Amino acid sequence: MWREQLEQLKQAFPEAVKLYRGAIDAEILRTEDSLNLKISDIASEWLEFLRYTNGASLLDYCFLGAMTTRIASISKVNLELWRFSPWAREHFLSFLGDSTGMAIGFVRRDQEARCIGYMREMYDTVVLPIASSFTTFISSFLEDVQITLRTWKPQLGEEIPYEIKTQDLWPWDLKPFCERDLKLKAMLDSGSLDDLFRHDDEYAAVVDSVLRL
Numbered sequence: 729m730w731r732e733q734l735e736q737l738k739q740a741f742p743e744a745v746k747l748y749r750g751a752i753d754a755e756i757l758r759t760e761d762s763l764n765l766k767i768s769d770i771a772s773e774w775l776e777f778l779r780y781t782n783g784a785s786l787l788d789y790c791f792l793g794a795m796t797t798r799i800a801s802i803s804k805v806n807l808e809l810w811r812f813s814p815w816a817r818e819h820f821l822s823f824l825g826d827s828t829g830m831a832i833g834f835v836r837r838d839q840e841a842r843c844i845g846y847m848r849e850m851y852d853t854v855v856l857p858i859a860s861s862f863t864t865f866i867s868s869f870l871e872d873v874q875i876t877l878r879t880w881k882p883q884l885g886e887e888i889p890y891e892i893k894t895q896d897l898w899p900w901d902l903k904p905f906c907e908r909d910l911k912l913k914a915m916l917d918s919g920s921l922d923d924l925f926r927h928d929d930e931y932a933a934v935v936d937s938v939l940r941l
Contacts, residue, residue, distance in 0.1 A: 730863065731780060733870040741877045744787055748798055751782035755795040762803040763821075767794075769839040770821060771862045786873050788826045800825065806833075819924060820845065820855060823862075832858070832865070835924055843912065843921060857921055860911035868908050 738745045756778065760766055767775045783793025783800070792802040805825065810817035821841075822833035828849070835845040835855060844859035859865035906913040915921050 730777070730866045730870060733867065733874070734781070734784070737786070737870065737874060737877070744877055746785040747781040748783055748793065748796070750780050751778040751794040751796075755782065759794040759802050763806060765821070765839060770834055770836065770841050773862045774823060774834075777862070777866070786870075787876070788828075789824060789873075790826065791824050792822065805831075816847075820847065822847075834862070835921075837924065842924060843915065857912065857916070858905050860909050860915060864909050864911070868905075 734745070734747065738747055756767060756775070767778070777791075778794050781791075782796050783798065784791040785799065790800050792805055793799045794802055802823065806822055809820070809822060809831065813820070819836055820831075820833055821836060822831040824832040830849060831847040833845060833847070834841040835843050835857065841862075843857045844862060844865045845855040846858045847855050859868065906916070
């Protein structure tokens, strides 16, 4: 589904969406070696995405690429993040960022991706779970980008500011995420992510506000 969404966005808004040639095996392997992990073990659908487009730019959002100089690289961004955050080194692998310094990535234990998480700033200590999987996240994310572009283009023509965001408060209101991702809601309801997040008061307050709805 996300392939079709990306192609449609690229055709409709070429000034706001940039895709690249897919990553080759050597680029994937060098990335894995630099981070001491297997991308396919983290999420096979992420590997599929990288083989389709080795990074991508949509508005101000940047999907990281594997060993490429055309866009921010998975290795460089994560090694920098891990240098400053011991928790991230053990539990977080970014695949998406923007000019504000936010990061979205896999929240993991060992090599298992448990969910997709949002870090408000690159060196923030608070991470919020926003999707149950890469596929669920990217489909919802591309829907939001499409809505944003369709809203702005009639007003601005071809001059779409790259810094436009999909939502001003996104994603600290968890309600729309849970409405679109019932598996994430079930994870929060069951407490299956508490071992990774529950110690954080801000996370607890945000999640509890959703669970009381």
